[in-house]
Amino acid sequence: MSATDYSIVELGDPRLRQVARPVDLSRPDVVLPIAAAMREWMDKRGGVGIAAPQIGVDLQMMIIASRPNQRYPNAPVMQPLLLLNPLPLRYSENLVEEWEGCLSVPGLRGKVLRPDAVDIEFFDLHGRGHLLSLTGFPARIFQHEYDHLIGMTFVDRVASPQDLVTEKVFLEQILPVRMAATSPSP
C-alpha cells in the first residue's frame, strides 16, 4: 500500500464520523505504511496535521507538524510527530478563539474556541508511551486532529454558522487584518 492507495476523505463521508479503533502497538509493520501515506497527503495538501480517518483508515493515529506555510504563515516550526493512541489528559482553563481549516473540509474556515494548552499521552512506533504538554498552535492542531479520532470536525465546533467563511474570504479579508494586528510595531 502506498499513498496512492488512499485518498482524502471529505466532510459528509461516514468514515469521518466513526470513532477510531486503537492501534495494535505490536504491529509497526501495519502502522508504518499508513503513517507514510498520511504524511504524504499532509505534505501534498500543505496541512500542519492529519488524522488516519482523513485517509479512510479507522485507527487512532495522527501526525502534528506545525510549521509556517501558505495557509498558516504565523505557525511555529516543529518536527512532524506521529502519535499513536493519543489521549488528552488535562486542558487549560484558558480558552482561545482561532480560525481553523481542514484537509477534509476544503474551501472553508471556521472560528473555534478551544483550550490554549493540553497535556497529552501517546505511544510511538516502538510502543513506548510519552507525556507531552502542548501550548498554542500545536495544542490546537492536536485538539483538531483528536476530534477526527472521535468522529468530529471543526464544523461541529463552531458556535454559529456565521463563524464559517470561505478560504478566499479568510485569506483576503480576515488574515491581513489579523497579521496587521499581531505584527510588532516598528
Ligand SMILES: [Zn+2]
Ligand atoms: Zn481536519
